[in-house]
Amino acid sequence: MVIAALAGIVLAPTGVIALPEACPGWTASAQRAVTPANVFDYMNGAGELYLAYGFEELQVREYTHSSDRRITCEVYRMPDASDAFGLFSQDRTGDEVNIGQGGIYAGGLLLAWQGRYFIRILADSDTAEVKQCVLSLGARIVPQCGPDGPLPEALKWLPPKGLDTKSVHFFHTHACLNSLYFLASQNILKLSRKTDAVLASYKTPAGKLAILVTGYPQAKEAAAAWRSFRASYAKDASEYAGLAALKLENGKWLAGKQAGRHIVLVLEAPTRAEAAALAASVQRQVALVTRDGGEKPK
């Protein structure tokens, strides 16, 4: 508390993040809390994204400048660090900044994560002064967010060779998948808050392709999701090297398999051989890191 006070930070009671006082020349509004119960009053139409990651509480404070410029500072408390990273992983387009466990800045927007907190600070303009204030707010919030949190276990499912690390997305739900890669209007992979999923791009000698791996609490749920996927999307797939494979209407190849609690899908690969090789590689990686032979390990 003493160190925090010296740094100009006021720690609020009961673990609530106290959003910083204003930068010089700016005026801060009162801090307010938004919960899942009233999130749609605060951001009608956007709340589902945060609910999809199970957000527990949002702290908001606005800062206004005499020149009418405005900054909105939001700090989301998530169930755990994985979900904070998941929100951050939605889109990492921007300049990397050294704020929290990961941060990017672009055009007046700072996105960062630290521990179980996701930070979103948005200015309505992007001048040097605004940028300095936005980054300063972020840097002053991070120390209150606790120690570093672990990355999602699901990231270990992805073999490193050829992986575009900035393209890795971690999420749970069908809506999140469809916003990143539209697969089907209905939830054919039976995704939910109880499932973990990673989507990432790989660069191979033959071109770019995407990998989707989904993990379920139990193997029988994965099996049901695989049946649903096959019936809705890949009825015409044929067996190839122990996988279901098919040529899509755009000439690219899809290959996939359910193994234990996981489904591995290689999406739109340039060749069948490429799709199969990467799917097999991912499957080996998943088996290695999860020792997945069926039920979730205790």
Place this chain on the structure above:
Amino acid sequence: MKQHCITRRDFLKEAAAGAAAAALPGSGAFAAEGGAARSVVAVARSADALTADLKVNPQAARQIVLQAVAKACGKSSAKEAFAALFKPSDVVGIVTTKHLNPTHPEIAGIVKQQLIATGVPETRIRFPQSSIDAARECTALIALPALKAHWLTGIGTVLKLYILYSGKPSNYHDENSAKLGEIWNLDFIKGKTRLVIVDALRPLCDKGPQPDPRYLWNYGGIIASTDPVAAEYVGLRVIQARRDEMKGEPWPLSPPPLCIAAADRTYGLGTSDPAKIRVVKLGAEKGALI
């Protein structure tokens, strides 16, 4: 109504077949001038519509609103167009996007002033965005949304504008977003929308509805039509073109806006077939994207 499952492969098939009225925004040609277009969409743009600090320039904005409305209605002036659409006895609701990349209030003000100039008393003009009762009271509506992508529905502009009138907005997200058109057929809404004006001064081409400066750009445009589906479709084409331009390769909107084709084919609200839409472009050509 149970929704049919639409997959990525359906779109790939449509694209391979070169379907004109594909459910995804394609590159199909719009109707030629003098052809048999069913709907007209006017796109008026001005490089001066926004100032350097992103404030609305009232004169330039007014000019493009009036130009777009006149052309969309096939009239020689906006005054004639408004007079053809609205009577002094009407109770007119101007429905704007209130939150998260909202409609610029200056644009709503221009439309209101034009209604007053047409003879609609100010006391008979409403802004019924979130009130079912207020919408019910209106005899005519002007849909005046801001152009933006939406992470749940693909696009969150014209067809999504009335979502609060459903009383159950969450029923129209995710796989149910295709049903947004049914809201336009609710008894207190159906047939009332006489004009659609899309505020495309500074649209958002990804990550909506939350504002995100990475995907906002100055388009300086107003899109107007009496056909809500055609207006939405043209807005979508602008967004899609901007996305492709940003990435330097096709960057399809995700999820695809299933609501547009459904509004045409299932709910009969207008046309999403570019071959039946005539686009009239006015003003700045650079960066028009269509």
